[in-house]
Amino acid sequence: MPPSLPSLLSLEGATVRFGGRPVLDAVGLEVAEHEIVCVLGPSGSGKSTLLRAVAGLQPLDAGRVLLDGRDQTGVPAHRREVGLMFQDHQLFPQRDVAGNVAFGPRMHGASKAEQADRVRELLELVGLPGAARRSVAALSGGEQQRVALARALAPRPRLLMLDEPLGQLDRSLRERLVVELRELFGRLGTTVLAVTHDQGEAFALADRVVVMRDGRIAQQGTPLEVWQRPADAFVARFLGFDNVAGATVTGTVADTPWGKLPVPEGAPQGSRTVLVRPAGVRLVAAGTGLPGTVTARTFRGTHVAVHVQPGGAPRLEAACALRDAPGVGDAVGVEFDAAEIVVLG
Amino acid sequence: MAVPVAFFAVFFAYPVAAIVARGLKDDSGWHLGRIAEVVTAADVRHVLWFTTWQALASTALTLLVALPGAYVFARLDFPGKQVLRAVVTVPFVLPTVVVGTAFLALVGRGGLLDELWGVRLDTTVWAILLAHVFFNYAVVVRTVGGLWSQLDPRQEEAARMLGASPAAAWRRVTLPALGPAVAAAALMVFLFTFTSFGVVQILGGPTFSTLEVEIYRQTSQVFDLATAAVLTLVQFAAVAVILAVHAWTVRRRETALKLVDAAATARRPRGAGQRALLAGVLATVAVLILLPLAVLVQRSLDGGLGYYRALTHEDGGAFLVPPVDAIGNSLRYALAATAIAVLIGSLAAAALARRDAGRLVRGFDALLMLPLGVSAVTVGFGFLIALDEPPLDLRSSWLLVPLAQALVGVPFVVRTMLPVLRAVDARLREAAAVLGASPWRVWREVDLPLVRRALAVAAGFAFAVSLGEFGATVFIARPDNPTLPVAVARLLGRPGELNYGQAMALSTILMIVCAVALLVLEKLRTDRTGEL
Numbered sequence: 062m063p064p065s066l067p068s069l070l071s072l073e074g075a076t077v078r079f080g081g082r083p084v085l086d087a088v089g090l091e092v093a094e095h096e097i098v099c100v101l102g103p104s105g106s107g108k109s110t111l112l113r114a115v116a117g118l119q120p121l122d123a124g125r126v127l128l129d130g131r132d133q134t135g136v137p138a139h140r141r142e143v144g145l146m147f148q149d150h151q152l153f154p155q156r157d158v159a160g161n162v163a164f165g166p167r168m169h170g171a172s173k174a175e176q177a178d179r180v181r182e183l184l185e186l187v188g189l190p191g192a193a194r195r196s197v198a199a200l201s202g203g204e205q206q207r208v209a210l211a212r213a214l215a216p217r218p219r220l221l222m223l224d225e226p227l228g229q230l231d232r233s234l235r236e237r238l239v240v241e242l243r244e245l246f247g248r249l250g251t252t253v254l255a256v257t258h259d260q261g262e263a264f265a266l267a268d269r270v271v272v273m274r275d276g277r278i279a280q281q282g283t284p285l286e287v288w289q290r291p292a293d294a295f296v297a298r299f300l301g302f303d304n305v306a307g308a309t310v311t312g313t314v315a316d317t318p319w320g321k322l323p324v325p326e327g328a329p330q331g332s333r334t335v336l337v338r339p340a341g342v343r344l345v346a347a348g349t350g351l352p353g354t355v356t357a358r359t360f361r362g363t364h365v366a367v368h369v370q371p372g373g374a375p376r377l378e379a380a381c382a383l384r385d386a387p388g389v390g391d392a393v394g395v396e397f398d399a400a401e402i403v404v405l406g
Numbered sequence: 407m408a409v410p411v412a413f414f415a416v417f418f419a420y421p422v423a424a425i426v427a428r429g430l431k432d433d434s435g436w437h438l439g440r441i442a443e444v445v446t447a448a449d450v451r452h453v454l455w456f457t458t459w460q461a462l463a464s465t466a467l468t469l470l471v472a473l474p475g476a477y478v479f480a481r482l483d484f485p486g487k488q489v490l491r492a493v494v495t496v497p498f499v500l501p502t503v504v505v506g507t508a509f510l511a512l513v514g515r516g517g518l519l520d521e522l523w524g525v526r527l528d529t530t531v532w533a534i535l536l537a538h539v540f541f542n543y544a545v546v547v548r549t550v551g552g553l554w555s556q557l558d559p560r561q562e563e564a565a566r567m568l569g570a571s572p573a574a575a576w577r578r579v580t581l582p583a584l585g586p587a588v589a590a591a592a593l594m595v596f597l598f599t600f601t602s603f604g605v606v607q608i609l610g611g612p613t614f615s616t617l618e619v620e621i622y623r624q625t626s627q628v629f630d631l632a633t634a635a636v637l638t639l640v641q642f643a644a645v646a647v648i649l650a651v652h653a654w655t656v657r658r659r660e661t662a663l664k665l666v667d668a669a670a671t672a673r674r675p676r677g678a679g680q681r682a683l684l685a686g687v688l689a690t691v692a693v694l695i696l697l698p699l700a701v702l703v704q705r706s707l708d709g710g711l712g713y714y715r716a717l718t719h720e721d722g723g724a725f726l727v728p729p730v731d732a733i734g735n736s737l738r739y740a741l742a743a744t745a746i747a748v749l750i751g752s753l754a755a756a757a758l759a760r761r762d763a764g765r766l767v768r769g770f771d772a773l774l775m776l777p778l779g780v781s782a783v784t785v786g787f788g789f790l791i792a793l794d795e796p797p798l799d800l801r802s803s804w805l806l807v808p809l810a811q812a813l814v815g816v817p818f819v820v821r822t823m824l825p826v827l828r829a830v831d832a833r834l835r836e837a838a839a840v841l842g843a844s845p846w847r848v849w850r851e852v853d854l855p856l857v858r859r860a861l862a863v864a865a866g867f868a869f870a871v872s873l874g875e876f877g878a879t880v881f882i883a884r885p886d887n888p889t890l891p892v893a894v895a896r897l898l899g900r901p902g903e904l905n906y907g908q909a910m911a912l913s914t915i916l917m918i919v920c921a922v923a924l925l926v927l928e929k930l931r932t933d934r935t936g937e938l
Binding site for chain 2: 117138139153155
């Protein structure tokens with residue numbers, strides 16, 4: 062985060078325990094104004110609790126939440142002026158679309174005319190003009206998501222938080238909406254803190270990604286940084302990389318279960334974890350390189366993921382062009398490409 | 407939370423404590439030895455045993471008869487359903503004295519069954535049990551059916567898809583969801599029958615006597631306040647145990663239910679099974695509820711409209727005003743009592759429904775039920791001797807009657823509202839809070855719209871019990887301002903066919919007032935749910 066921008070949200074040692082077990086464990090996090098931060102983690106990593114703590118729905122057992130530099134301890138949820146879009150939207154079933162969107166402004170004392178203006182403006186913004194009088198029960202999943210977004214934005218929150226914003230939508234809709242959201246937040250200058258378990262969503266949406274594990278922050282950085290240099294084996298595996306193993310690095314050579322692998326110059330030395338991206342696993346004719354047998358192949362659209370089982374070493378995933386991919390049961394040789402190998406930590 | 411607590415402290419705990427003290431304490435101090443003396447007496451032990459087993463039998467019988475009714479009213483759609491739902495609630499608001507008299511006219515000496523087949527039940531316990539079922543049918547239908555109609559039928563469908571038979575799906579999915587409501591209904595029925603007064607007084611004869619009847623006899627006939635005080639304490643202890651058990655079972659079963667609009671869950675009956683069930687329930691209602699009411703009306707019309715005309719005259723004997731004035735009094739008192747009960751009950755239910763409610767608050771849940779179990783006679787008499795000096799001299803205030811009636815109304819409001827409030831998804835409240843709604847506005851904007859139906863039902867119950875309340879009102883209603891049940895009882899208490907006929911006529915009017923009020927309520931309910 063560039064130091065020139067003031068922090069809109071700061072968490073200092075935020076801790077929440079459920080029955081003695083820490084769900085948030087001394088988490089420190091800064092979110093700058095106009096920044097989009099995505100918290101990424103498997104279920105149970107504490108990311109939803111993080112949002113609830115910021116919203117004031119979950120009291121902290123230790124630590125502080127600061128908004129605009131002001132301590133929020135003791136400030137109830139309805140006075141924090143943060144927006145939260147719930148995982149399953151939680152639209153009010155007894156109100157129509159306009160009633161849901163107008164709820165926030167109404168709670169803040171807006172006049173009927175102001176409420177109506179705001180509803181029209183926001184429904185326009187989320188691409189649902191004219192839906193004001195529709196019942197929320199009659200909306201499709203995507204429409205509900207848009208109404209929930211409009212409702213969360215309506216009271217002009219200082220910080221908008223999204224809990225698995227696109228979780229229940231189908232893939233093509235999700236991919237379209239994530240682009241729309243990023244474009245929309247950029248245009249409005251909204252500060253966003255989102256949580257998701259889908260790395261594609263996080264990378265597409267965020268300026269900065271925070272990976273959580275067991276209530277702690279495992280890594281944070283730009284999507285590119287995190288993708289290129291996962292901090293540890295957990296982050297690498299969570300991002301979908303399976304070719305991870307312990308190694309001893311000496312110079313430009315790493316001694317791994319798969320044999321001696323070339324690593325880039327300047328890699329950290331000593332006992333480390335190495336990650337081999339699937340693109341760095343090249344399959345060649347049997348007889349050269351590390352011998353192995355193809356156990357599975359999965360069509361991935363742009364390439365084929367081929368699983369190879371070497372003798373006496375962990376399984377490897379290789380990315381192959383469709384026409385080169387060997388069949389299941391074929392004996393192959395494996396070679397490695399130094400440019401696609403990362404020494405972690 | 408503070409308001410309901412204060413209300414119960416001043417208008418319940420204080421009067422009851424005052425009357426117990428009056429019985430067990432004199433200038434030389436407390437006489438606690440009386441407790442042991444009274445409790446070990448053989449006749450008291452006999453009363454206690456009868457009170458318990460007849461209450462258990464009545465509860466089981468009521469559930470058996472009324473649960474199919476709850477299903478039919480919740481899930482089946484048939485013409486006249488709204489009217490019928492109001493009709494089955496009418497018995498509940500009739501003064502117990504009138505219920506007893508109606509059953510006497512049906513199954514007693516010279517009654518309808520006696521005339522037709524020579525069958526008499528008034529010397530057996532069956533008359534009491536049947537009257538209790540008649541009286542409490544609506545409790546089960548409304549409490550259980552209200553929730554049942556809002557359960558999502560797709561839950562059962564999901565179980566069916568997983569291989570459960572219709573019976574298994576019902577037993578494993580619907581029944582557990584209904585559990586708290588069934589428990590609440592069973593508890594209410596048990597409490598009512600355990601503390602049954604008017605019905606047993608009339609149908610029990612000298613053979614059968616419940617605790618409440620015995621307390622009344624000791625207070626107003628034998629004037630043995632000490633024995634009455636001990637019996638009050640015994641009843642109090644028994645009720646406390648029942649409530650503790652109930653609180654324990656309910657807490658074990660609390661679950662967040664998925665509630666849907668009731669209008670969407672009712673279907674026209676399909677198949678022979680459902681039609682047979684509907685026919686069975688309609689037949690039960692006809693025999694068990696319509697027949698006694700019909701006998702009541704028929705008796706009131708024995709002399710043409712003569713008994714009704716007599717109601718408008720001052721007879722200078724039992725009343726200072728024409729008996730017909732009692733209608734206005736009753737409505738006014740009942741409306742005030744309903745307002746008080748709904749306000750106090752909603753505040754209490756909202757406090758109890760909070761997920762972070764502590765042990766202390768949950769304990770209050772059980773305390774709120776106590777007025778149902780404590781002898782109404784005791785409460786009424788307690789009001790008179792406790793609230794008679796400044797700063798709380800309410801003897802001359804008309805509010806005294808609604809306050810006593812609200813006391814028995816509050817538990818209904820709480821019991822009806824609580825299961826629904828607890829079933830409201832907590833995240834909806836959180837969504838409202840994050841959008842800037844204060845806790846009070848969250849309640850008004852999120853909870854209230856979702857629980858309006860329950861609130862209407864609760865208000866209906868409170869109104870009904872206020873209209874029919876007799877045990878306490880008879881002590882505190884002023885002679886020139888009698889309520890309908892009090893007027894009926896006074897008329898029944900006097901000899902002569904004219905008085906009996908007038909009592910029947912006034913009971914019929916009370917029945918019609920209740921039916922109309924309940925129909926309005928039913929109408930209100932459907933109008934409001936149209937918003938959902």
